[in-house]
Amino acid sequence: MTQGDPTSSKSPPVNRLPIRPAQDTPGSKPIAFVHVDLDNLWALAECYGFDVEPAQGNFLYSDAFPRLRALLDDVGVPATFFALGRDARDQNNRRQLAAVAAAGHALANHSDSHSLDFRHLNEAALEREVALAEQSLADIVGKPPVGFRAPGYGRSPGLLRVLVRRGYRYDSSLMPSPFGPVLRLLDWRLRRRTPRGRVIRKAQFPRVSDTWNPRAPHPVRMPDGGSILEIPTAVSPLLRLPFQASVCMILGRAYFEVNLAASIARRVPFVFLMHLADIADFRALDHPFFRGNTFFEGSAAAKTATLRHFLERLASTCRVLLTEDWLGQFEPPPDSPPVP
Numbered sequence: 001m002t003q004g005d006p007t008s009s010k011s012p013p014v015n016r017l018p019i020r021p022a023q024d025t026p027g028s029k030p031i032a033f034v035h036v037d038l039d040n041l042w043a044l045a046e047c048y049g050f051d052v053e054p055a056q057g058n059f060l061y062s063d064a065f066p067r068l069r070a071l072l073d074d075v076g077v078p079a080t081f082f083a084l085g086r087d088a089r090d091q092n093n094r095r096q097l098a099a100v101a102a103a104g105h106a107l108a109n110h111s112d113s114h115s116l117d118f119r120h121l122n123e124a125a126l127e128r129e130v131a132l133a134e135q136s137l138a139d140i141v142g143k144p145p146v147g148f149r150a151p152g153y154g155r156s157p158g159l160l161r162v163l164v165r166r167g168y169r170y171d172s173s174l175m176p177s178p179f180g181p182v183l184r185l186l187d188w189r190l191r192r193r194t195p196r197g198r199v200i201r202k203a204q205f206p207r208v209s210d211t212w213n214p215r216a217p218h219p220v221r222m223p224d225g226g227s228i229l230e231i232p233t234a235v236s237p238l239l240r241l242p243f244q245a246s247v248c249m250i251l252g253r254a255y256f257e258v259n260l261a262a263s264i265a266r267r268v269p270f271v272f273l274m275h276l277a278d279i280a281d282f283r284a285l286d287h288p289f290f291r292g293n294t295f296f297e298g299s300a301a302a303k304t305a306t307l308r309h310f311l312e313r314l315a316s317t318c319r320v321l322l323t324e325d326w327l328g329q330f331e332p333p334p335d336s337p338p339v340p
């Protein structure tokens with residue numbers, strides 16, 4: 001029912017002109033965006049095939065979300081939170097999402113159900129995924145989100161058509177990296193720890209064709225009219241290794257510094273992506289899936305200190321702006337179509 005769109009394997013047509021906002025003049029600090037994917041524990045359980053008690057499914061909203069909000073507010077950087085519609089309909093979660101929006105952060109759409117095969121959903125299913133989450137977020141803040149990130153970086157032409165049709169201003173589903181196979185191998189090693197995980201079929205992480213897209217924000221023109229701004233998640237120069245919080249936590253502060261320096265040198269706006277799992281206290285959850293894994297098992301205090309270091313370095317070397325605010329000052333290059 002949800003598969004078989006024959007157009008979904010084609011790459012969207014891309015205007016390859018990089019974009020520099022007029023304000024990013026030589027000497028000024030480059031622009032960085034902090035994005036947070038609010039994947040909850042139930043979504044991780046589906047992704048890796050482990051079981052959770054119903055009461056545990058919301059663990060990352062109850063444990064990690066308040067800790068991350070406090071850290072962001074302490075460092076003083078704004079962030080865009082990409083929420084799942086299913087979570088945004090829970091009363092306690094609604095209060096948390098309303099609170100971050102009231103504090104000056106932004107909410108964006110991360111789909112309704114976090115489908116493991118999002119890239120291959122047909123257009124009607126994509127429309128449902130986008131619309132249901134959109135309505136749930138609009139119910140909280142009184143207006144629909146303008147940004148979207150697909151689960152598993154699963155961008156497709158059908159998705160971009162849906163987003164353009166629904167008036168979205170940007171998509172941030174693209175990870176222009178050739179390391180999809182490596183990420184899939186690491187994913188498989190995690191799933192192998194669970195009986196159900198061994199048999200899960202899914203389409204996560206970038207495809208080889210995603211590699212050849214620009215790393216800078218760029219408009220994507222649709223063949224049947226309209227366009228949308230693609231704001232890729234950050235990758236390193238040359239090798240295009242993912243430059244996001246979890247990878248930096250695993251590979252260390254030197255990896256973060258090298259990628260930060262490279263991103264600053266390029267002087268184009270970039271997305272630093274975080275996940276709730278990056279700051280979760282999995283020791284408190286005491287679930288067998290997370291035991292014995294050095295990334296998950298670190299103390300919440302140590303994770304918070306590492307993330308604080310990353311955010312403070314971003315704040316001191318870049319202008320960390322809310323993507324939603326930056327859209328108002330963004331100017332496309334003269335020969336590109338206007339961005340909706």
Ligand SMILES: [Zn+2]
Pocket residue numbers: 037039110114150151152
């Ligand atoms: Zn996600």
